[in-house]
Amino acid sequence: MIQPESEAVDWSARADEAARSVTHRFGRKLLFLPGTHLAATTWPWGRFAHVTQPWHYWWQAHYLDALVDTGRRELDRGATPEARFDGPGNPSAGRLASRLLRGIRIRNLLTFVNNYFDDMAWLALASLRLDGLAADASKRGRRRYAKVQRSLNPQFISASTDDLGGGTFWSSKRDFKNTPATAPVALYFARTGQQARAQALVDWLDATLFDDERGLYLDGARLGSDGKILVEANVYTYNQGPILGALLELGGPRNLERAAEVIAAVERHLTVQAPGRTSTPESAAAEVLRCDGTGDRGLFTGILCRYLALAAKDQRLPKASRRTAGRLVRATAEAFWTGSSSSAGVSGSPTGNSAHSGDGSPYGRVFAIHATNTAAEDYPPGAAVELSTQLQAWMAIEAAATLARAAR
Numbered sequence: 001m002i003q004p005e006s007e008a009v010d011w012s013a014r015a016d017e018a019a020r021s022v023t024h025r026f027g028r029k030l031l032f033l034p035g036t037h038l039a040a041t042t043w044p045w046g047r048f049a050h051v052t053q054p055w056h057y058w059w060q061a062h063y064l065d066a067l068v069d070t071g072r073r074e075l076d077r078g079a080t081p082e083a084r085f086d087g088p089g090n091p092s093a094g095r096l097a098s099r100l101l102r103g104i105r106i107r108n109l110l111t112f113v114n115n116y117f118d119d120m121a122w123l124a125l126a127s128l129r130l131d132g133l134a135a136d137a138s139k140r141g142r143r144r145y146a147k148v149q150r151s152l153n154p155q156f157i158s159a160s161t162d163d164l165g166g167g168t169f170w171s172s173k174r175d176f177k178n179t180p181a182t183a184p185v186a187l188y189f190a191r192t193g194q195q196a197r198a199q200a201l202v203d204w205l206d207a208t209l210f211d212d213e214r215g216l217y218l219d220g221a222r223l224g225s226d227g228k229i230l231v232e233a234n235v236y237t238y239n240q241g242p243i244l245g246a247l248l249e250l251g252g253p254r255n256l257e258r259a260a261e262v263i264a265a266v267e268r269h270l271t272v273q274a275p276g277r278t279s280t281p282e283s284a285a286a287e288v289l290r291c292d293g294t295g296d297r298g299l300f301t302g303i304l305c306r307y308l309a310l311a312a313k314d315q316r317l318p319k320a321s322r323r324t325a326g327r328l329v330r331a332t333a334e335a336f337w338t339g340s341s342s343s344a345g346v347s348g349s350p351t352g353n354s355a356h357s358g359d360g361s362p363y364g365r366v367f368a369i370h371a372t373n374t375a376a377e378d379y380p381p382g383a384a385v386e387l388s389t390q391l392q393a394w395m396a397i398e399a400a401a402t403l404a405r406a407a408r
Helices: 011-026 057-076 093-107 117-136 143-159 181-189 195-208 240-250 254-268 281-285 295-312 317-337 387-407
Strands: 218-225 229-232 270-272 288-289
Touching: 011 181, 011 254, 011 317, 011 387, 057 093, 057 143, 057 295, 057 387, 093 117, 093 143, 093 281, 117 288, 181 240, 181 295, 181 317, 195 240, 218 288, 229 317, 229 387, 254 270, 281 295, 288 295, 288 317, 295 387, 317 387
Parallel strands: none
Antiparallel strands: 218 229, 270 288
């Protein structure tokens, strides 16, 4: 069992508020097309932000994943209109996720394929979870989700070659193999019945990019001019997430032992001291996960939280590993929550966006870039708020909500 929190916290209500904050602030139809949804990359944004702002395919994939998290909680509450995160008069999270998937395809020039295999892997994982949500809710229209798998599975197979001894290429340039691509592709293979392919990728990561001294996975590898493999030794928080997921999905003594090792290493190397503003004694005493900044890095810690939550619920892992994983998730989510502020603390839009969404609802909370900071520190008046950082906090809070459900 997941250990209950020392004080009652309604993580589901918090996650609903985080979901409303992100969807209201960033989400709109794509070019006013019915049945579509897409998130702007920054707020405030102009009327045609979806086509004028940079296209971040993988941010949208994680937006989709977060909506599936919310949809799961709606399903747990009975999937009635009253159970919807945004109220009975608005779409369910699952319906919004379906519209988002359509919006992604249209914005990506009528295809799910792009130049980066890690981006595609994140979308494949999220759409696979969306398909599972639709199946459990007995929803129709699942052929669209199967189309994602049919489009992307051949991409992953073609990118997972024997070059450099194995692994998955990062991009269509095919000159670099890394953990960001190999780990989520391995997890996708493991979740779609392709265990041999998944294990081969995990074995390559273990042999090539696992740092025995730190117990963490390094960034990537390329072929040097002398024909030797050159390892990029950077360590990123999010890289530990999908490989942890793949290790758990595959199971077996060796993989589970490695998963426990990674959890311990995350606590040793990827945490910082928690701020003294949390509302529960447990999270006040714990360290929080390190955050890595803005842009793409603004997603990193939320991704790690997602997979630490899976580990915290996995009874095959040692009790100490489960407790560590759960404590890190809850403490980080708590820090994001207590450091957030209402949209009143964020300056209005130079492009005319008001402090309310189109239906008159408040935008809700703004979350900090770093769990150790407050939103007011990271986003002073006049600063543009990035989607990636808000998704990061939302994912962490959803991860804490899954642990709260498991403890009931």
